Amino acid sequence: MQHWLFKSEPDVFSFEKLKTLGKKGTQWDGVRNYQARNNMRAMQIGDLGFFYHSNEGLNVVGIVEVCALAHHDSTTEDPRWECVDVRAVRDVPSPPTLDEIKANPKLSKMVLVNNSRLSVQPVTREEWEEVCRMGGVTPAP
DNA sequence: GCCAACGTTGGC
DNA sequence: GCCAACGTTGGC
Numbered sequence: 033m034q035h036w037l038f039k040s041e042p043d044v045f046s047f048e049k050l051k052t053l054g055k056k057g058t059q060w061d062g063v064r065n066y067q068a069r070n071n072m073r074a075m076q077i078g079d080l081g082f083f084y085h086s087n088e089g090l091n092v093v094g095i096v097e098v099c100a101l102a103h104h105d106s107t108t109e110d111p112r113w114e115c116v117d118v119r120a121v122r123d124v125p126s127p128p129t130l131d132e133i134k135a136n137p138k139l140s141k142m143v144l145v146n147n148s149r150l151s152v153q154p155v156t157r158e159e160w161e162e163v164c165r166m167g168g169v170t171p172a173p
Numbered sequence: 174g175c176c177a178a179c180g181t182t183g184g185c
Numbered sequence: 186g187c188c189a190a191c192g193t194t195g196g197c
Contacts, residue, residue, distance in 0.1 A: 041195085064193095065180075086195060130196080149179060149194055 035155040036071065036081035037144060038096060038118065047083045047094040050120045057099050057119025060152070061107045068152035072116045073102045080173055081118065082155065082163060084144065091127035092163055095173060096120055124167035138162045 038060060040046070050058065063069055075098045083094040100117030133139050139162060143153040155163075164170070 039195090067180095090196075147179085148196070151194085 033076070034074070034079050035157065035160040036075065036079060036098075037084055037092075037153040037155050038081050039084045039086045039151045039153075041087045042085045042089055043087070046085065047120065047123075050083065050094070050096065050118070053119065055099075055119055057096075057117050059100070059103075059106065059117050060115045061105045063105070063115055063151060064108075064113060065151060067150055069102075069112075069114055071152045071154060072114060075102065075116050077101060080121065080160075082124075082160075083120075089127070090130040092124055092133075092167060093127045094120055094124055095122050095169065121173065122169070124164075124169055126166075126168045128163055128166040132166060133163065136162065136166070 042048075060072065063072065077098055077100070079098040081096050081098070082092045083096050084092050096118040098116050099119045102114040102116050104111065105113040105115045130144070133142060134145055139145060139159055142155070142159050143150055147153075164173075
């Protein structure tokens with residue numbers, strides 16, 4: 033199983049909103065970046081990801097699970113763009129902020145720190161466990 | 174609201 | 186295939 037990080041502006045689509053959609057979740061649409069798309073293509077059912085709030089909050093607020101493999105993004109006609117479906121799994125009790133993540137030497141290689149503009153990112157197992165620990169998520173799912 | 178960083182586009 | 190121009194993202 034691999035781990036990921038999904039970024040969204042809470043004004044546009046928040047973790048609270050995803051929670052209201054329940055087990056079915058929703059497609060992670062609107063991605064128009066090849067790297068982010070390729071990350072989604074690599075995802076498997078059951079992969080877990082962090083839900084990060086950008087622009088406002090700047091913190092990891094929740095954990096999501098991939099519940100559908102990459103498929104065409106219905107918000108565009110362009111066949112190049114695909115997306116997975118995700119659903120909310122659980123809250124992160126004390127959401128780690130970008131500042132805290134940047135300040136943690138164990139997380140200095142995180143894509144979030146080094147390429148903040150990539151909207152769908154891979155997260156290593158070590159990073160996953162560390163951010164879970166910081167957020168009070170136990171045990172790390 | 175600004176601006177730096179990055180990705181994409183399109184002319185050559 | 187290069188690179189300047191442009192648009193977007195996201196932290197500040």
